[in-house]
Amino acid sequence: MPIPSFQLERDAYGRLVLTDENGERHDAVVPVCAFPIGAPGEGISLLGSEGRELVWIARLADLPDAMRSLIEAELASRDFVPEIRRIAAVSSFACPSTWTVDTDRGACELILKGEEDIRRLGATRLLIADSHGIQFLVRDLTALDRQSRKLLDRFL
Numbered sequence: 271m272p273i274p275s276f277q278l279e280r281d282a283y284g285r286l287v288l289t290d291e292n293g294e295r296h297d298a299v300v301p302v303c304a305f306p307i308g309a310p311g312e313g314i315s316l317l318g319s320e321g322r323e324l325v326w327i328a329r330l331a332d333l334p335d336a337m338r339s340l341i342e343a344e345l346a347s348r349d350f351v352p353e354i355r356r357i358a359a360v361s362s363f364a365c366p367s368t369w370t371v372d373t374d375r376g377a378c379e380l381i382l383k384g385e386e387d388i389r390r391l392g393a394t395r396l397l398i399a400d401s402h403g404i405q406f407l408v409r410d411l412t413a414l415d416r417q418s419r420k421l422l423d424r425f426l
Contacts, residue, residue, distance in 0.1 A: 357414070
């Protein structure tokens with residue numbers, strides 16, 4: 271594992287602080303993932319408070335555990351995209367409809383305004399926007415149970 275040429279820590283306010291290889295301190299650093307859905311652990315840019323890239327990280331897995339944990343926690347607070355694991359029920363096959371789903375963050379309900387709010391991101395990946403603008407991810411259609419796929423097929 272290569273040793274990074276920077277240090278990363280939290281300040282007293284919980285913000286990320288980066289100290290680069292020259293010893294220069296950068297406050298309020300923000301990690302941004304280039305492909306948060308397609309490649310969530312790859313292509314991370316650490317941006318300074320002016321929005322300029324300070325560090326490019328090809329793979330989070332290459333970082334030491336403590337540094338990786340800081341970045342993952344910050345990304346998780348910014349990128350809220352619950353992953354649908356099961357569709358338990360839909361109120362109607364006409365839109366708008368209320369869906370009861372199980373996600374990686376627990377059970378919830380979402381309101382689908384229209385079929386156009388379901389976007390294909392590849393052969394087996396979907397992004398579903400609810401009426402409040404929250405994006406729900408179906409990472410792999412084939413991994414859903416039979417009932418979930420049957421319900422979803424009515425909207426595709």
